[in-house]
Amino acid sequence: MRFTIAALAALATSVSAVGNAVVNNKCPQTIYLWSVGGSVGNMQTIGSGKQFSEPLHYDPKSGGIALKMTKVNNGLYTGAPQQIFAYSLDGAQVWYDMSTVFGEPFNGQHLTVTASGCPTIDWPNGSNPGGSQVKVCTSDHDVVFTACA
Known part of the structure; x- marks a missing residue:
């Protein structure tokens, strides 16, 4: 029984190691960001x-997370253009x-x-170049x- 518990604990530790969703702002202006799943997170200001x-x-309600970005303070609520970087965690x-x-x-x-080591999404001109981006x-x-970039 001890071996099984130890093996399960080791497996749980290896499965729970996850990376991060990161937004780098290399633009000269500020970006405003909201993390949105089943609810909307607080506005983040990224200089x-x-x-x-x-x-x-x-996210158990929506299944995924959308990092919604605008160039306008409070833009999520004013109809400003939004850039969306979305992800869905599916186990491994x-x-x-x-x-x-x-x-x-x-x-x-x-x-x-x-x-x-994984596929890149590249929008050289800030707009969808066509095709699936997933x-x-x-x-x-x-x-x-x-x-x-």
Whole structure:
């Protein structure tokens, strides 16, 4: 019985090791961000050269998390163009993508989503270049959105 408990504890520890969702702001202006799942998190202000990070997590109400970004203070509630970096944690995998709503706030600026050793999403001009943007990686990697890459 002790061996089984020890083996289960080791397995639980290895499965629970997850990466982070990171937003790097390399743009000259401030970005405003909300982490949205089954509820809306507090607005985060990310100045030029700064970053935001949260552990990858599963939302039981929505199934996924959308990091919604605007260039306008309180823009989530004013209809401002939103850049969305979304992810869904599925056990040992994390699915991630990028989209926009109400316009393209980073039009003309280079955007990427990267994870070490995993597929990259690349929007060289701040707009969807076409095709599916959904990628998948192991959940122990950080998934990094970079504005003005």
